[in-house]
Amino acid sequence: MSLLKFLSFSFIMVSCSSIKENMVVFSDPPAIESVSSATVGTGKVAFKRFSFNRPDGVYSLQCADKPHKFQVKNKVANIYLPANYFSDKVKVDCTYTERGEKELALTLNIDQFDYPKESLNVPKSKVFYSKKDLARIIREKSIKKKIYMNSSDVFLFDKPFKVPLNSYITSHYGNQRLFNDKKKSQHLGNDLRARTGTKIPAANRGRVVYTGNLFFSGNVVVLDHGMGIFSMYGHLSKILVTEGSVVNQGDVVGLAGATGRVSGPHLHWGVRVNGSWIDGFSLIEASKVHLGDES
Ligand SMILES: [Zn+2]
Structure with missing residues (x-):
């Protein structure tokens, strides 16, 4: 058999076998148990x-x-x-x-969960931004979009999530805020009381996908936990991890502080799942169902 004939023969064989393989997998798919x-x-x-x-x-x-x-x-x-x-x-x-x-x-x-409303009076400069700040806020919008665009295609954790600090929650997730009776906003994270310098541990194993300084959140660390799950740690005085590295649950990612738009030192703990900022405490509960309650 000439080489050319041999090659085309093998090609046909390969194509046939791959078609056959596909047919085995897909021609008679077994039923998937339905979840209603x-x-x-x-x-x-x-x-x-x-x-x-x-x-x-x-x-x-x-x-x-x-x-x-x-x-x-x-x-x-x-x-x-x-x-x-x-x-x-x-x-x-x-x-x-x-x-x-x-x-x-x-x-x-x-x-439809009814989140509490709160009214706050703050200096004008915290509600209305200068031209320079506004330009920065717009610039950072696209940075933030990029951070959360890609997530690992596997769960990078094998234990349930933990709250980074067992301290007093100074502002709960979901509070609807009305600033100076004019501007509305929602608090889409949990604020945990922390003195400047308090070590901030990772809520779970994950990859560091962003470290940097943002207008609202100050010094920030973002972890990708895989399958669209992210956690972020805001207002840090110091960042102690580098982008690309993998941290385990409990590893210190930074030190608490008062950077960004804050009135005092605390940790802003944000959790994002498939594009939505959600209450980190509900992720803790959901991950216990997934991986078992160890506490
Ligand atoms: Zn906050």
């Missing part, structure tokens, strides 16, 4: 586990116009489902499709 529903409050995250009769890997569940990645290992699917603070929906239909066919449907019920 999940419930989550606005600004919170739920964890769901279900059997999923497909090979190990990362898949995507489409909830309205948003894809939610989930991991499959040994026919078991693990998914974190957040509800955005601003969502006004009470129900979202989620589907997983394969070759255009719906293979799994899940109804995500959203509880």
